[in-house]
Amino acid sequence: MTDRDPLVPALTGMLVDVVWWLESCGDEEVDPDSAVKIMESVGGELLRLPSGQRERLLRRYSRTWPKRSKTLRGATS
Template sequence: MTVIDPLVPVLAGLLVDNIRFLDSCDDDEVDPDCAVKVMEDVASVLKGLPSEQLNRLLLAVEGLAETESDPERREFLKALPDACGLVEEA
């Protein structure tokens, strides 16, 4: 079993909530081109993490999804790694 620093799930949750906001906000809240650019930049940084760090992040996101009571947020959490290109396609 991998031990995860307690800070990792908190930071992962904040990251997910910010990505979710950018993904769902209206055009008058955030310019769509800016939102896409920020989300692409985030995905690029995450893909560049060393594999051990990326795996810890993915485990934290998976743990958040397992305990999430809001069905919409749970589905977003489950879809995030694939949507950001952080996992290999099977």
């Protein structure tokens, strides 16, 4: 998969959305232990990426986040 692959922004956005959602959920929505396990797993996988891939993911994230953060803030209001 390359930076120009249309899956990259979609997958990056979904990853950000899922982690953000898990972080913002209450205990009645998601078991806290399960949420922590999932977030630790995601973090571990991200740390295993080569540094160049992590940098590309962060660049993609920084382009994706402003649009997504408005959407997410609206969804939780």
